[in-house]
Amino acid sequence: MIYNKPVIKEDGSTEVVVDPTFFGPEAVLNTAYLFTGECYIRLIATSEQGIVIAFTPKRPDVTIEVLVQQFLNELIDQQLRIQIRHDTAEIQRIIVSEAFAPLGTEG
Amino acid sequence: MMNLSHRATADRAYQFLPFRFMRLFGRTLLVNQGGQFLMLDNGDFARFAEGTLKANEEIFLDLKAKHFLTDGIMELPVEMLATKYRTKKAFLRSFTSLHMLVLTVRCNQRCKYCQVACERADTRRFDMQADTARKSVDLILQSPSPYIKIEFQGGEPFLNFDVLRLAVEYAKELNADIKKHLEFVVCTNLSDVNKDQLGYCKEHGINISTSLDGPQALHDLCRPMENGEGSYARLMAGLELAREIVGPDRISALMTATRASLGQFPRIVDEYVANGFTSIFFRSLNPYGRAISGRAELGYPVEEFVRSYQEGLDYIVELNLRGIWFVEDYAALLLTRILTPFGTGFVDLQSPSGAGIACAIYDYDGNVYVSDEGRMLARNGDKKFLMGNVNQHNYRSLFTGDVIRRTVESSCVECLPRCSDCAFNIWCGADPVRNYATRGDLVVHKPSDDFCHRNMAIIRHLLEKVVHGNDDTQDVLWSWITRRPRAKALSCESEGNLCDA
Numbered sequence: 001m002i003y004n005k006p007v008i009k010e011d012g013s014t015e016v017v018v019d020p021t022f023f024g025p026e027a028v029l030n031t032a033y034l035f036t037g038e039c040y041i042r043l044i045a046t047s048e049q050g051i052v053i054a055f056t057p058k059r060p061d062v063t064i065e066v067l068v069q070q071f072l073n074e075l076i077d078q079q080l081r082i083q084i085r086h087d088t089a090e091i092q093r094i095i096v097s098e099a100f101a102p103l104g105t106e107g
Numbered sequence: 108m109m110n111l112s113h114r115a116t117a118d119r120a121y122q123f124l125p126f127r128f129m130r131l132f133g134r135t136l137l138v139n140q141g142g143q144f145l146m147l148d149n150g151d152f153a154r155f156a157e158g159t160l161k162a163n164e165e166i167f168l169d170l171k172a173k174h175f176l177t178d179g180i181m182e183l184p185v186e187m188l189a190t191k192y193r194t195k196k197a198f199l200r201s202f203t204s205l206h207m208l209v210l211t212v213r214c215n216q217r218c219k220y221c222q223v224a225c226e227r228a229d230t231r232r233f234d235m236q237a238d239t240a241r242k243s244v245d246l247i248l249q250s251p252s253p254y255i256k257i258e259f260q261g262g263e264p265f266l267n268f269d270v271l272r273l274a275v276e277y278a279k280e281l282n283a284d285i286k287k288h289l290e291f292v293v294c295t296n297l298s299d300v301n302k303d304q305l306g307y308c309k310e311h312g313i314n315i316s317t318s319l320d321g322p323q324a325l326h327d328l329c330r331p332m333e334n335g336e337g338s339y340a341r342l343m344a345g346l347e348l349a350r351e352i353v354g355p356d357r358i359s360a361l362m363t364a365t366r367a368s369l370g371q372f373p374r375i376v377d378e379y380v381a382n383g384f385t386s387i388f389f390r391s392l393n394p395y396g397r398a399i400s401g402r403a404e405l406g407y408p409v410e411e412f413v414r415s416y417q418e419g420l421d422y423i424v425e426l427n428l429r430g431i432w433f434v435e436d437y438a439a440l441l442l443t444r445i446l447t448p449f450g451t452g453f454v455d456l457q458s459p460s461g462a463g464i465a466c467a468i469y470d471y472d473g474n475v476y477v478s479d480e481g482r483m484l485a486r487n488g489d490k491k492f493l494m495g496n497v498n499q500h501n502y503r504s505l506f507t508g509d510v511i512r513r514t515v516e517s518s519c520v521e522c523l524p525r526c527s528d529c530a531f532n533i534w535c536g537a538d539p540v541r542n543y544a545t546r547g548d549l550v551v552h553k554p555s556d557d558f559c560h561r562n563m564a565i566i567r568h569l570l571e572k573v574v575h576g577n578d579d580t581q582d583v584l585w586s587w588i589t590r591r592p593r594a595k596a597l598s599c600e601s602e603g604n605l606c607d608a
Contacts, residue, residue, distance in 0.1 A: 033524060037554030077130070080156055081528050084123055091185060092125040095140050098189035099196065 006068045013042070013054045014064045018075060020050045027079040028053065036073055038062050119158020121178040124188065128152070129530035131567065132574065141191025141532040142444065143173045146574055191448055195533060198452030198465065201252035203506065205454070205466035207260050207479060208243055210235050210267040210276060212471055212486075216296050216338055219329040220363055220405055222396035222483045223566075225262050228333055233351055234267045235471040240274045242497040243469040248281050249502040255282075259293040259318075260468070260479070265304050275311050292316050296330070297345030298338045305352040312357075315349055317342065319360040319382065321368060321375035329405070346382065355383055363390050364412060365405040372419025376426065376433065386425075386434040389416050391561065394545050395483035413564040420568065427583040432592035439587040441569055445533040446588060454478060456536035456562065460518035463494065463511035473497040475505055477514050480540040492540055514539050517549035525553035531566050596603040 006014045028051050032041045035055070036099060039062065046054040053071070057064055085092075126139040135152040138144045147155065151166050155176070160167045162178060170176045174184045214225035225603040226233045235243075246256060257278060259271050275291055282289050291313040308315060319342065320326040349358055360382075362368070362375060372389060379387045391403055392398050393413045423435050443451050454461030460509050463477035473496045476482040481492025492514070495505045518537035520526035526537070534580030538558060539549040546552070572580055586593045 030528065034554055036552070078528070079126070081127070084126070084156075088123050088125040091122075091181070092140065095125065095185055095189045095192055098186065099193040101191070103200070 007051070007066065009054070011056075013056045015052055015054045016068055017050045017052050018072075021050060023051070023075055023079050024082065025051070027075060027082055030078045030081075031071060031075045034074060035067065038067060039064075113488065119160075120162065121158070121160070121171075123176055124174050124184055126175050127528060127530040127532065131530075136177055137170075137531045138533060139174050140188045140533070141174065142195050142448070142450075143191070143335065144445070144530075145169060145173055151309055154258060160502045164296055189203070195444075195450040198450050198457060199459075200252060203250045203467050204252040204254045204336050205256050205258060205367055205461075206243075206247040206250070207258045207466065207468040208235065208240065208264075209262070209468065209470045210240075210264040210270050210274075212262040213266050214262040214296075215266070215299050215333050216263070216330050217333055217335075218397070219331075219401050220365060220392055220396075220398040222393055222398060222480075223262065223398050224486050228263075233262070233471055235270050235469075235473075237270055237273050239469075239471070239473045239497060240270050241277055242473065243475075244274055244278045244281065246469075246475075246497055246505065248278065248285055248287065249588070250506075252287070252559075254288045254290075256290040256292060259291070261294070263296055263299070264293055265295050265300055268278050268304055268307075279311075290314070291607065295345075296338065296342065297349060298332065298341035300345045300348065302348065302352065308349075308357075313353075313599060315353060315358045317346070317349075317358065317360050318362070319379065319384075320362050320365075321371060321377045321398070325367060325371060325375070328367055329363070343382075350383070352563070360384055361388055361390060363392060364371050364415065365392060365574045366407045369407055369411050370418070371414045372415050373422040376419060376423055380426070380433060383446065385432060386436050386439075388436040388576070389419055389489075390399060390437075393480065394541065396486065399470065402512040409560050410564075413561055413568075416565060417568050424572070424580060424583055427586070427593070428579055432586065434587045434590070437565070438569055439590075441534060441566060442584055443572070443588050445566075445569065445573065446584070453536070455538050458520040458532070458536045460537050462514050462518070462538075462540055463506070464515060467494070467506075469497060472603065474541070475500075477511060478540050480544065484540070484544055489503040491543060513549065517542075523550060523553070525559070531563065534566060535562055 006016050008014050028043065032043060032053065035041060038058060040056040041057060042054040044054070046052055055064060055068065124139060126132050126137050129136045135147050135149055136144060137147060137152070147166065150159065151191045154160050155166070155170060174188055175186045211229060212223055212226050213228050215228045247257060257274065259274070260355060264271055271293065278289060290374065291311065292315070293313055294316045297315070297317045307313070318330065323337070323339040326339045326342070330338045331342070332338050346358070360379065368375065376387060398405060420435055422440055423433055426433050440451050440453055443449055452461060457465070462481065465479055468476045468479050468482050470476065470482050470485070474485065475494045475497060476485060477492045477494060484491060485493060492510060494508055494510045518539045520532045520535055520537050523537060526532050526535070529535070541558060542551040543549055572584060576584070582593045
């Protein structure tokens with residue numbers, strides 16, 4: 001079963017599982033990267049559960065419960081960013097190409 | 108040519124245009140490809156993202172007017188965004204315009220944070236020779252940029268005054284045919300300057316950039332003379348002479364913040380105002396040279412610098428509101444990027460980095476580095492950013508070589524981890540030389556990067572003033588961008604007294 005409530009493991013890490021129906025690996029990876037300043041993060045892809053994310057705080061002052069909540073919110077934003085980027089990729093390519101087109105005509 | 112049609116989907120009646128977003132101040136900040144921004148309530152942003160905004164809503168019209176969405180012909184907004192993007196990146200057009208000549212690494216001061224590890228004032232083998240200066244100027248004037256600034260650096264460049272004169276006169280002679288816009292700056296501590304040297308600066312239109320860390324105790328703490336005495340009194344004497352001979356408009360100063368400066372920024376500003384300066388650049392300690400070995404005494408966590416910066420900036424805004432026109436230069440640079448269509452070249456904060464493509468430095472021995480910081484690393488034995496030598500290489504091999512390519516490739520925020528999705532990225536930049544100096548790699552781990560933390564915090568603080576500041580505060584910020592005192596401030600000054608905020 002997919003669960004997204006944090007689960008504290010025996011090794012002291014905290015795990016959360018995200019549903020691959022909503023979140024792709026790129027969004028998970030991007031989000032995980034943002035949190036690597038405060039945590040050691042392991043990503044485990046499982047066919048049954050989804051993507052397991054294991055957090056181990058780097059410092060004792062990191063409140064893991066808050067951090068996981070922030071992670072899950074940020075994950076939504078990251079997924080949205082990917083969708084917007086995907087949706088606007090061709091337009092962006094044309095904008096950049098048009099922007100620098102005059103340079104190609106200069107000596 | 109573009110082949111785009113409006114792509115409404117089954118889910119929504121409009122097409123997104125490229126933008127980035129960030130949660131900020133309890134709302135959502137959106138920044139588009141041209142650098143324009145909009146703050147939306149989170150609920151409105153969610154409706155925008157879901158595609159459920161109606162065409163007659165004010166938010167819809169704002170988003171359309173600022174090119175975050177289109178519901179009609181695609182060509183027009185795409186052309187507008189392309190023009191704006193080109194304008195933001197206009198600093199790339201000219202190629203290298205700032206050329207720094209290290210006339211000597213001898214110095215008469217022993218600054219605790221010296222990035223170069225200067226040599227004794229009497230060891231002349233660290234002086235640039237006349238032939239090397241001529242070859243450097245030959246190369247400089249081959250730059251395609253129509254604007255050329257030659258900045259004389261050291262050590263203390265006036266200790267090699269003969270070669271300074273030679274370089275100025277040779278550059279002017281060559282430029283008589285080339286006709287570029289040519290400027291000169293000498294970076295001097297002013298502690299041993301004489302009337303002849305300043306008269307020469309006046310005659311040849313050479314600007315003076317000096318260092319003033321704050322009130323006497325603070326300045327003397329880190330900037331002693333070679334014999335250990337404080338340099339403040341000498342600087343004041345030099346400043347007075349320079350103002351009298353060269354003119355106050357041609358003199359600017361820089362400060363470097365050490366641990367002792369933190370919490371003192373308002374007093375440092377007062378010192379600048381008292382000395383007739385109208386701007387300051389709150390500059391944090393750079394991770395080079397003696398600043399590294401002296402880190403235990405001089406260094407500080409980035410959060411403490413940001414707190415001091417914010418305190419100093421708020422104080423400067425208050426000063427302006429009281430009728431004293433004064434600018435914080437870093438804020439002015441960022442505000443120009445945030446509030447106007449224009450980009451501003453700034454070597455340490457642009458994408459790609461200006462190292463090599465906006466500035467280059469010619470060391471006393473003819474070695475050419477992508478930036479002053481590259482030269483500083485070389486002084487400590489690491490020549491990672493050495494492009495070549497004026498005595499061995501021509502312009503093309505220096506400025507199209509692997510070093511400059513690698514530096515550019517690794518400093519485009521559009522494709523760096525974290526930066527690529529950051530809503531601030533069109534206003535921000537990368538500093539691969541600093542990355543290499545601090546982490547040993549041109550690209551660093553952003554979540555733990557002080558450079559990123561500092562710039563994010565400063566941009567947030569400025570945006571807070573832009574978004575929530577009252578009309579008077581907005582006037583102050585715009586006066587920094589336009590470099591003209593506010594009308595209100597002018598009228599206060601002409602009445603000879605300060606206005607209340």
